[in-house]
Amino acid sequence: MADRGGRWLISASVLVLLASVVAVTVKSWDHPTDSEQPSTTPVGPLTVVTLGDSILSGEGAGAYETVTDGVNGNWCHRSANAVVHRLDVAGVEARINLACSGASTEDLLVDGTTQWTEPSQTHRLAELAKVHRIAAVVVSVGANDDPGFSRLMSDCLHARILLDPPCSHVIGQDWRQRLDAVVPKVSRALRDVRSVLAEAGYGKGSYQLIQLSYTSPLAPDIPEELRNLSACPFHTEDLAWIRDHAVGSLSDALREAAERADARFLDLSRAGHGHEACTGGDDLGSEWFTRLTLDWDSFGDAERVEHVSVQSFHPNSEGHRQFARCIGEFLGTADREAACVPDHDGDLRLTTDLPNRSGDEVFVAHPR
Structure with a gap:
């Protein structure tokens, strides 16, 4: 696949089979104090930046920037409906999305790879930090590395269509090893974010660095x-395996990576419960x-045919609005870590009750 298997898409063989079968108002946070602002920090618009993969680029939410919808080979699929554009935080003057669908940690490193014609995201952040006053960097990365969620989704879809045994039987055999491998990679990417901001004159206390985890787009109890x-x-x-094991254990790994890089952590592993694809009938x-x-x-377009299914099983526009609600709440707190869960009215809210992986998970939200 052209995106190195990084996006949650359906492989070419499945597409052939498919073709043959069917013709927020959120809280604000206080500005850093003067003592936290190094003298070299640019006097520019207070800015929130998103880095990482499809979860923050806006894949699935439609309304993509034209230049990221296949023009000259750029398939980052940045959406006007993406999380960062839905944040309503007092004092923030600019919201910039550098996330790119399919990104792995390699695409965030200072010496990282070129993805879909674009240079490393931290390279772009470094340039941005010269003319913007960066208040927060929100990162979603890791699923496209060793965990291979693209392969996981594609293999599991294959299994159902071709009437093969469940894919989790095979994928689960080395899942723990894959999680162990991704932790240092995510931690390194987060440290590189800190590195480029430090070079631009930012002290640690002058901005927020947040690592997100992932939520399951699917649930076992669908019609x-x-x-x-x-x-x-x-x-x-x-x-059941994806929602109840894979996503939760990946979240734990990303939490560890955030701790190693001294970043804040927001657990999204339960964020979609009750609102997954197909649960609404x-x-x-x-x-x-x-x-x-x-x-x-x-x-019918040779250049676009490999990307016909990439929007599948991603947050839609309403999903991004809900995520923005909770992420914005988190930006307005001093909590080191927290989680997003749907409240009794169905909206996504912040809670400090993180999942207890060693026992029964707590699903009750405490809106704040």
């Missing part, structure tokens, strides 16, 4: 009639994630 090529074709057992309005989505107009 059977939606386990098809127009919705969510997955084995129930795989959906006929009511798509209650879902915060896209179902299997194919851009049929791109099948």
Whole structure:
């Protein structure tokens, strides 16, 4: 795949099969004190920046910037509906999205790779930090490294369509090793963010650095009639493993990476519960994630055909609005770590009750 397997997309062989089967108002945070602002910090607009992969770029939310929708090979798919543009935080004057669909930690390193024609995201952050006053950097990265969520989703979809055994039987065999491998990579990427900001004159206390985890776009208790090529074709057992084990254990690994890099951590592992793709049945309005989505107009375009399904199983516009609500709340606190969970009214809220992986998880939110 052209994106090095980094996006949660469906592989070419599945596309062939598919084609043959079917023709916030949120809290603000206080500005850093004068003592925290180094003299060399630019006098520019107070800015929040997002870095990382499809979860923050806006894949699945539509309204993509034209230049990131395949123009000259750029498939970052940055959306006008992405989280950063939905943040409503007092004092913030600019919201800039540098995240790129399919990004891995390599794409965030100072000496990182070129992705979809774009230089390293920390390289771009360094340039931005010269003319903007960076207040917060929100990062979502790690799923496209060793955990390989793109491969996981594609393999599990394969398993259902081809009537193979559940994919989790194989993927689970080395899952722990993959998580162990991703921790130092994410930690290094976060340290590189700190490095470029330090070189630009920022002290640690003059901005926030936040690592997000991931949430499951799918749940096991979806209607059977939606386990098809127009919705969510997955084995129930795989959906249970993804939601109840894979996402939670990945979140724990990312929490450790954030601790190593002295970054704040926001747990999203339960953020989509009750609002996953296909859980709404006929009511798509209650879902915060896209179902299997194919851009049929791109099948006749050789340059776009590899990307026809990339929007599948990503947060939709409402999902990004809900994430922005909770992330904004977190920006307004001094908590080292917290979690986002749906409240009794169905909106995403911040809680300091993090999951207890050694026992039963606590799903009750405490809105603040």
